[in-house]
Amino acid sequence: MIIAIPVDENNEKTLTCISYGRAPYYLIFDTDSEKVxxxxxxxxxxxxxxxxxxxxxxxxxxxNILLTERCGQNAADVLIAGKIKIxxxxxxxxxxxxxxxLKGELEELRDIHPGxxxxxx
Amino acid sequence: MKDKLKLLxxxxxxxxxxxxxxxxxIRLADSRAYADCxxxxxxxxxxxxxxxxxxxKDFYGLKKAYINRDNCVGCNKCYEYxxxxxxxxxxxxxxxxxxxxxxxxxxxxxxPARAISMIDSVSGEIMLYRSASVFSTACLKMGSGNSGKxxxxxxxxxxxxxxxxxxxxxxxxxxxxxxxxxxxxxxVDMVLIVAEPSVSGINDMERIIETSRRFGVSIAVCVNKxxxxxxxxxxxxDYCNKVNIPFIGKIPYDKRAIYATNQGMSIIDIDCPSGKAxxxxxxxxxxxxxxx
Amino acid sequence: MIRLNIGQTIRKSMEKNIIAxxxxxxxxxxxxxxxxxxxILPGAAYSDCDVEEPNGHLFxxxxxxxxxxxxxxxxxxxxxxCTGCTKCVDFCKFNALAYVxxxxxxxxxxxxxxGCTIVCPEKAITETNYNIGKIVQGFFERTKVISGFLxxxxxxxxxxxxxxxxxxxxxxxxxxxxxxxxxSCAVMESIQASDYCILVxxxxxxxAHNLDMVYRLVKLLNKKCGVILNKCDGNYNxxxxxxxxxxxxxxxxxxxxxxxxxxxxxxxxxxxxSDLYRGVFQDIIxxxxxxxS
Numbered sequence: 001m002i003i004a005i006p007v008d009e010n011n012e013k014t015l016t017c018i019s020y021g022r023a024p025y026y027l028i029f030d031t032d033s034e035k036v037x038x039x040x041x042x043x044x045x046x047x048x049x050x051x052x053x054x055x056x057x058x059x060x061x062x063x064n065i066l067l068t069e070r071c072g073q074n075a076a077d078v079l080i081a082g083k084i085k086i087x088x089x090x091x092x093x094x095x096x097x098x099x100x101x102l103k104g105e106l107e108e109l110r111d112i113h114p115g116x117x118x119x120x121x
Numbered sequence: 122m123k124d125k126l127k128l129l130x131x132x133x134x135x136x137x138x139x140x141x142x143x144x145x146x147i148r149l150a151d152s153r154a155y156a157d158c159x160x161x162x163x164x165x166x167x168x169x170x171x172x173x174x175x176x177x178k179d180f181y182g183l184k185k186a187y188i189n190r191d192n193c194v195g196c197n198k199c200y201e202y203x204x205x206x207x208x209x210x211x212x213x214x215x216x217x218x219x220x221x222x223x224x225x226x227x228x229x230x231x232x233p234a235r236a237i238s239m240i241d242s243v244s245g246e247i248m249l250y251r252s253a254s255v256f257s258t259a260c261l262k263m264g265s266g267n268s269g270k271x272x273x274x275x276x277x278x279x280x281x282x283x284x285x286x287x288x289x290x291x292x293x294x295x296x297x298x299x300x301x302x303x304x305x306x307x308x309v310d311m312v313l314i315v316a317e318p319s320v321s322g323i324n325d326m327e328r329i330i331e332t333s334r335r336f337g338v339s340i341a342v343c344v345n346k347x348x349x350x351x352x353x354x355x356x357x358x359d360y361c362n363k364v365n366i367p368f369i370g371k372i373p374y375d376k377r378a379i380y381a382t383n384q385g386m387s388i389i390d391i392d393c394p395s396g397k398a399x400x401x402x403x404x405x406x407x408x409x410x411x412x413x
Numbered sequence: 414m415i416r417l418n419i420g421q422t423i424r425k426s427m428e429k430n431i432i433a434x435x436x437x438x439x440x441x442x443x444x445x446x447x448x449x450x451x452x453i454l455p456g457a458a459y460s461d462c463d464v465e466e467p468n469g470h471l472f473x474x475x476x477x478x479x480x481x482x483x484x485x486x487x488x489x490x491x492x493x494x495c496t497g498c499t500k501c502v503d504f505c506k507f508n509a510l511a512y513v514x515x516x517x518x519x520x521x522x523x524x525x526x527x528g529c530t531i532v533c534p535e536k537a538i539t540e541t542n543y544n545i546g547k548i549v550q551g552f553f554e555r556t557k558v559i560s561g562f563l564x565x566x567x568x569x570x571x572x573x574x575x576x577x578x579x580x581x582x583x584x585x586x587x588x589x590x591x592x593x594x595x596x597s598c599a600v601m602e603s604i605q606a607s608d609y610c611i612l613v614x615x616x617x618x619x620x621a622h623n624l625d626m627v628y629r630l631v632k633l634l635n636k637k638c639g640v641i642l643n644k645c646d647g648n649y650n651x652x653x654x655x656x657x658x659x660x661x662x663x664x665x666x667x668x669x670x671x672x673x674x675x676x677x678x679x680x681x682x683x684x685x686x687s688d689l690y691r692g693v694f695q696d697i698i699x700x701x702x703x704x705x706s
Binding site for chain 2: 008018019022044046047048050070072091111
Binding site: 132133135137140167168205206221224230231261263264265269297298300303318319321322324325328332349350353376379380383385 | 437438439440441444465466468471472504506507524525526527528531532563565566567568569570571575593594595596597598599600601615616617618619622623626627629630633646648649651671674675677678679680
């Protein structure tokens with residue numbers, strides 16, 4: 001499976017980025033190949049709807065799991081529709097969160113905060 | 122208190138004292154990271170006098186349409202399709218009004234003569250002050266839209282530049298309930314609403330509370346200039362109790378506050394009633410933040 | 414202050430004009446000034462373009478209300494025709510669309526440009542109304558009151574301000590336009606059609622700083638303007654200094670007065686409650702008439 005974490009910098013010591021939609025990069029880990037990649041988040045520069053665009057980027061990258069500290073409603077709608085599961089990350093180094101997830105220590109993210117209101121189906 | 126908690130100060134109505142309270146809090150908390158997200162009318166840099174010049178950068182909003190007169194064939198299609206009245210005729214050709222242009226790029230898509238391109242447009246200026254603390258602010262160019270993006274940029278600049286071990290982060294917000302306010306609420310831990318006891322003030326406070334609630338942030342309310350109207354102050358307190366929002370204090374109207382601010386000082390720097398009251402409000406909000 | 418007789422009225426010499434009241438900084442007294450001017454000028458209308466936080470109606474408490482919804486057009490996807498090409502998602506500059514097996518529309522972010530409907534090669538996108546607010550018209554005695562209200566959560570009140578201006582253009586008498594704070598596109602939209610701009614300022618460095626911003630905006634649009642210095646307390650007034658330095662016409666100086674603050678704070682109209690303020694606002698009208706004639 002493919003796991004994504006929003007991060008501040010594109011190196012192994014990076015902290016998890018507190019903002020998921022405007023994080024400068026995503027750390028992408030493939031459990032099959034055990035490779036770590038860093039993808040630039042082009043949604044960060046958006047005027048609005050950054051979370052939505054970021055979610056689209058993750059969907060397009062075939063991500064299965066997202067580890068994040070917080071997430072807005074609009075972005076969550078896209079992620080859930082794209083069958084990406086969201087887990088609550090802690091404000092620590094990204095690799096620490098990744099290891100914790102692989103050991104089954106992270107919980108699913110329950111408190112999704114409302115973004116702009118809803119979406120039309 | 123957990124480090125790096127973010128406190129945003131809003132009001133709904135303008136002129137209730139957000140910036141004055143923000144500045145007092147910055148001093149009381151010795152905050153090393155703060156921002157002014159009222160990009161339409163930034164004032165925090167005047168209240169919290171800075172000791173050095175800032176780093177300045179042009180801020181680019183959405184690209185705006187530009188019509189090349191030489192290629193324009195005057196077919197009128199851009200004018201027909203523009204929903205923002207941003208295209209006008211000038212002689213035989215068409216031109217774009219950059220103040221009205223929203224950057225949607227429909228005209229670029231629709232132009233049969235390829236006369237339209239989307240070009241970078243400076244919509245403001247973003248500033249960063251560095252001394253013992255980091256202060257991020259910006260100013261929107263007049264007539265601009267997209268203030269939400271600039272607000273997000275101010276916050277991002279602050280987070281990227283502040284010391285990792287910063288304590289409480291204080292953000293001075295803007296009046297209203299629209300895009301810049303919504304952009305400033307995103308990701309904060311707590312919103313403090315500075316309300317004014319007037320008919321307009323209580324009305325606007327209710328709208329900003331409603332806006333803030335949609336984001337699931339903790340909210341608290343205090344009343345400034347409370348002694349200008351005891352009746353409405355009580356109405357505000359009752360309203361907060363009814364909707365389960367902590368009412369954390371009252372600050373009196375104080376002419377000395379204007380004097381302090383005009384001299385570039387905070388109300389806590391001089392001996393005045395509003396300074397004493399704001400200290401209590403600060404202590405009350407800390408108690409709530411400790412529990413977050 | 415000179416006391417005028419209650420019976421004295423203003424000559425109806427002012428032909429139809431659109432007078433915008435703005436300030437840059439919030440809380441300086443725009444609404445107080447707008448409401449009182451509209452009330453004292455016979456037959457004038459008041460229009461509230463501060464659609465995020467409209468307040469004028471709280472003072473007028475207008476009756477004979479009629480409402481009009483303001484809608485924008487947002488995309489509606491025909492799932493049968495959609496092939497998942499994502500041209501619409503790629504085109505949208507506002508990220509209001511996403512594709513996850515089907516197209517999702519985020520209506521509150523949509524800027525209603527109509528672009529997605531045009532770029533869709535399958536013609537799978539049509540448009541549907543989305544309500545962002547309303548305009549309420551009513552009367553207070555003989556003053557027509559037009560107020561715009563933006564729905565909580567909607568991002569921009571500009572379409573409502575545009576609709577209000579369509580109504581203003583139909584008015585035969587003078588219209589006083591109460592503008593939003595700041596100097597953003599909403600403010601610009603509110604003053605586009607005005608013949609004269611009143612800038613209301615307060616004696617603080619914040620007030621002077623924001624007065625500068627809004628003065629430059631007004632000059633950019635080549636509007637005639639004048640300043641009302643409000644809440645004057647006899648001390649150092651940075652806004653007054655600014656006006657003197659820049660040769661800006663000061664049309665009135667209103668002292669800080671706890672009586673006026675009470676009247677206003679309680680949602681009452683000063684010119685109805687006080688002869689003193691009736692006189693103050695009549696003088697302001699006269700000053701403006703001089704400039705406009």
